[in-house]
Amino acid sequence: MALHEYPAGAAFPGVIGRTTDESSPAWPRPVRAVPGTPNVLMIVLDDVGFGQLGCYGSPIATPNLDALAADGLRYSNMHTTALCSPSRSCIVTGRNHHSNGMAAITELSSGYPGYNGVIPFENGFLSEMLLEHGYNTYMVGKWHLTPSNHETAAGPYDRWPLARGFQRFYGFLGGDTSQWYPDLVHDNHQVEPPATPEEGYHLSEDLVDRSIQFIADSRQVDPDKPFYLHLCFGAMHAPHHVAKEWADRYAGQFDDGWDAYRERVFAAQQDMGIVPPGTVLSRHDPDVPEWDSLPAPARRLFSRFMEVFAGFLSHTDAQVGRLLDFLRERGDLENTVVMVVSDNGASAEGGPTGTTNEAQFFNNAQESLEDSLALIDEIGGPRTFNHYPWGWTWAGNTPFRRWKRETYRGGASDPFIVSWPAGIEARGEVRTQYAHVIDMVPTVLDVLGIEPPTAIRGVTQAPLQGVSFAKSFEDAGAASDHHTQYFEMLGHRAIYHDGWRAVCPWPGPSFAEAGIPFGQPISSARLSELDSQGWELYHIDEDFAENDDVAAANRDRLIALIATWYVEAGKYGVMPIDGSALQRMIAEKPQAAPARNxxxxxxxxxxxxxxxxxxxxxxxxxxxxxxxxxxxxxxxxxxxxxxxxxxxxxxxxxxxxxxxxxxxxxxxxxxxxxxxxxxxxxxxxxxxxxxxxxxxxxxxxxxxxxxxxxxxxxxxxxxxxxxxxxxxxxxxxxxxxxxxxxxxxxxxxxxxxxxxxxxxxxxxxxxxxxxxxxxxxxxxxxx
Incomplete structure (x- = not known):
């Protein structure tokens, strides 16, 4: 007798008699994908600036990512929120970060709906959506989307990966971890790394090993079942950990400093068409010293910091290559939609002189140059938790100004690569359409022919806030459907609308010019002053790198954009504006258990x-x-x-x-x-x-x-x-x-x-x- 299946939820179509000999069975049909459905692979890099991948003009070797770009598309106008958890929430939900309760990283959550670090269930994840269409769903690597006070064995587990549509998880829940001794979670329980650094262990390699294992485990049972793998490396977030031989490949290559790096990368970006004709390199940042003004010991130290970073990035690229090779050998890569993005611009958490221990940044305890020099041979190894200085941050975001945590383009414009050999005919081209990471989910659903669900597990879904850019895959001249986008990060604000961009920097265009450091609260009176005279205006269609503030000559347009920012802020739950950082980090938050002594x-x-x-x-x-x-x-x-x-x-x-x-x-x-x-x-x-x-x-x-x-x-x-x-x-x-x-x-x-x-x-x-x-x-x- 042929197996009789019927749609789940439909009436039973078989026959039920008194006994089985006068009955006929039928089975609820399992959820199966349409034959030929593409796989989805999202690779999220951490703290990688616009000018740090080889295919975006960098001298750092990233041959596997470069090859992926050569087989697909590079976008020069992709935007993030300027910080990790907020961007990551956008990438997986298609909604803005304040709508997700992710105004900042989970450790900075506060008691307001847009800030509490709790992604509402009405903002479904792509993993939850694809489960309903027969996908295997895997989350590997950095998560950082669970409230920090929920990352315990007592839970609650409802916002861990397995509760948000991922069938398997292997990685770490927080914002960073050692690449040598990581804090690991497998599915819903804590595990120890499978080896030690002395035995050759490195987290990036482990993450790719586990990604391959997850896919292979399923494939040997159902070779045609599509997968969605969300692979989030800890790289290139601090600590910049890599074996010495990888860092030593770059010995001496950055001795000419960050100014020279910017010039070299900018020239390559012009040749590649990554920046439009007529683009001018942004100014020298007031918070960054001229390279030639530094004493020789400082230049030697800072060069080594960058050599280690470069080796770390090349090592990460090699792990991406291992995964792509696995998919290629299986014949899966041809029909896999691959998207590679960074969560924000390059990071300034190393401070002005870099650090061998990023914990010093979070504790206002920057080490001296002498202390760093004493550990120069250990940088990148298990004894350090290192991060490079501001100068390399600024250079890493070439051609833009500033960096992560700020809504200038240096913080919010990032490399973005799309490859889908079976679905995109264009090869090696650059796309200039304006896009934001909230557009990634709508685009994936568009190319898969899937409508956003109206409900997930009985919860009515909020509309997606991003738009698809799939039409740009084949049409380089297609107009962007993303016309307006607000930005807010730790009080630093911006608004984009049809080729214009207004920015209200906090505490100022630089710390040197502001006269106060990062992370200061904004009073109501100060906010009024900022709104009256703190906004800058850039015509991005003509000024790609935000060099010429044309606010004075376009006062009416600026006022309209400021008003638009407030409209968007009201729509997406941005208020109240909060410029503080440390105060939010140390403020008391609800715990899984009642407070006790x-x-x-x-x-x-x-x-x-x-x-x-x-x-x-x-x-x-x-x-x-x-x-x-x-x-x-x-x-x-x-x-x-x-x-x-x-x-x-x-x-x-x-x-x-x-x-x-x-x-x-x-x-x-x-x-x-x-x-x-x-x-x-x-x-x-x-x-x-x-x-x-x-x-x-x-x-x-x-x-x-x-x-x-x-x-x-x-x-x-x-x-x-x-x-x-x-x-x-x-x-x-x-x-x-x-x-x-x-x-x-x-x-x-x-x-x-x-x-x-x-x-x-x-x-x-x-x-x-x-x-x-x-x-x-x-x-x-x-x-």
């Missing part, structure tokens, strides 16, 4: 992200471990938070009890018991008692007394003149081990505790042991 952890459980753990910085706190030490002794970590980039560890080594606070990778502050912890059951305790006030503007957290207790008896004390002020990043908290790069070089990771560890309790109530007699003995011993 005591947190208890047990070993062999998942690590806890920084924003879901106890807030111990700048306040009195205690860490208490209940242990049993065997007769032969024990060693290992009781509780750790962070990595070599910064954090703390409470551990036993050589029989003695230790606590180390790693201040943003710059200095270690420790206290150790004078003698071993005896065998038996014990309460091992650390206390931090503040002894002064923090100096937050200068990146110095609260100084304090570090104290160790064994069975509530004080056994050691020391003073820490400085602690981490704002954030431990990476900041996972782990009981019974220190996975990843170790907080202190005194032990190798993961340094699991070898005795019996019952539980560790962190108390932030401020209740500390008072033992004046023991304190007096300790004070006398320190004389």
């Amino acid at each position: 005591s947190y208890t952890y047990i070993p062999d459980t998942q690590s806890v992200p920084f924003f879901a753990g106890p807030r111990v910085l700048n306040r009195p706190h205690s860490i208490t471990a209940r242990v049993e030490i065997p007769d032969g002794g024990a060693e290992g970590v009781l509780l750790s938070q962070g990595t070599a980039a910064g954090g703390y560890s409470f551990f036993v080594q050589d029989g003695r009890l230790h606590y180390v606070h790693n201040y943003v990778g710059r200095s270690l502050h420790r206290v150790s018991s004078p003698g071993p912890v005896p065998a038996g059951a014990h309460e091992l305790r650390f206390e931090f008692e503040p002894t002064g006030e923090p100096d937050l503007p200068n990146g110095r957290g609260t100084p304090g007394r570090l104290q160790l207790y064994v069975d509530r008896q004080l056994v050691a004390a020391a003073d820490a003149p400085v602690t981490t002020p704002f954030i431990i990043n990476p900041g996972a908290l782990t009981c019974g081990a220190n996975p990843g790069s170790p907080v202190t070089p005194e032990y190798p990771s993961p340094f699991r505790f070898t005795g019996t560890l019952h539980a560790v309790t962190v108390d932030v109530s401020g209740d500390l042991i008072e033992d004046s007699e023991s304190e007096m003995r300790m004070a006398m011993a320190r004389q």
Whole structure:
């Protein structure tokens, strides 16, 4: 008997009798794709500027991406939001970032609908849409679309990848991670990397391995089932981690500096037709020193930072090549719609002189040139969390001005490549149509012949806010259907309309000109001043790189554009305008569990992200471990938070009890018991008692007394003149081990505790042991 199938939800068409011999069966038809349906591959790069790929004029070798562009199209007028989580939300939903609740990265969420970091279910993901049409859906790499306080084993899981239409996930939930020791999640659970750096591990390679595995697993069961792979590398976000041999390929190639790089890239962009005829290279940025004005040691350091970045990018390109080769060998690449985009312009998070540890940027604790030089041979390796200086950021966005976090074109214009050999006849051409990342979902649906769903899992869907640019695939002269686009990022605003672009920079066109740094709040009075005299106007159709502010000569047009910005802001939930950064990061946010003063952890459980753990910085706190030490002794970590980039560890080594606070990778502050912890059951305790006030503007957290207790008896004390002020990043908290790069070089990771560890309790109530007699003995011993 032939198998009888019927549409799901339809009436049963078979026959049901008293017994099977007088009945006939029928089955609900499984969701199957139309034969010949294309695969979809989206590759999202991180912090890659307009002038950093070889096919966009860069001297950095990206042969696989270049070949993809030669087999398809490059767009010179694609736009992002200027920051990662917001852009990523647009890429997968086809809606604007404030409509997605993603005004900024999830760590900066605040209690307003456009800012809370919670993507509404009425804004369906492309993965959810394609599931209904028979696709396998895979998310691999950086996610950064879950509220940071939800990235816990307690969930909620409803905004993790598997709950938003992806059938498989392998990657990391936050904004960045070590390429050598990443924080990994497989589907809905935390996992350790499959190898160590010493064994040749690198995250980018792992992500491509897993992408290939996901596709191959399905293909051996159903060779014709289409897939949607959303591959988001951690590259090129800091840390710029790559094996030394990749960086050394670029030895000496950037010794002529960022000014020369810009000139070289701009000339190549003109030859390629990436910039239109008559384009003028944007001005020298006031925040960036002239290369020749720098002392020789600084030039040597800054060149190495860029050599490592370039090697990292070439290594990433090689991994893209491995994936494309796999698809090509299987015969899948021909009918795969490939889109490659960056989430924003090149990043300035390395500060004016770069850093060997990006955690210093987030803590206002920029390292000195001398400290960076001392680690020059380690840059890119497991001991660093490095990022290049502003000058390379500015150069990476050639020909535009400024960078990530700002809505000038340097922050919001990005490389974009489309390839679909079976569906696009044009090869190696440049497209100039205005587009925004909210247009990617509508375009994919257009070429697949799929209507946006009116409901997903019973939730009525909001209309897509982007428009398809598919007609530009074959018609280079097709007019763009994207006429108006607002921008807002951390108070920096812009509006595009039919070839004109108005920009209201915050805090100013540069930090030097503004006289105040990034991340400052905007008062109502200041906003009124900005609206009356802070807007600039550029005729982009004639001034591609935003050089000539024509606001004075086009006052009526500017006023109309400002009014349009406010109309769009009202439509998409942009208000209230908030220029602050650090204030948003450290502000209290709802947690999965109610607020409490005591947190208890047990070993062999998942690590806890920084924003879901106890807030111990700048306040009195205690860490208490209940242990049993065997007769032969024990060693290992009781509780750790962070990595070599910064954090703390409470551990036993050589029989003695230790606590180390790693201040943003710059200095270690420790206290150790004078003698071993005896065998038996014990309460091992650390206390931090503040002894002064923090100096937050200068990146110095609260100084304090570090104290160790064994069975509530004080056994050691020391003073820490400085602690981490704002954030431990990476900041996972782990009981019974220190996975990843170790907080202190005194032990190798993961340094699991070898005795019996019952539980560790962190108390932030401020209740500390008072033992004046023991304190007096300790004070006398320190004389």
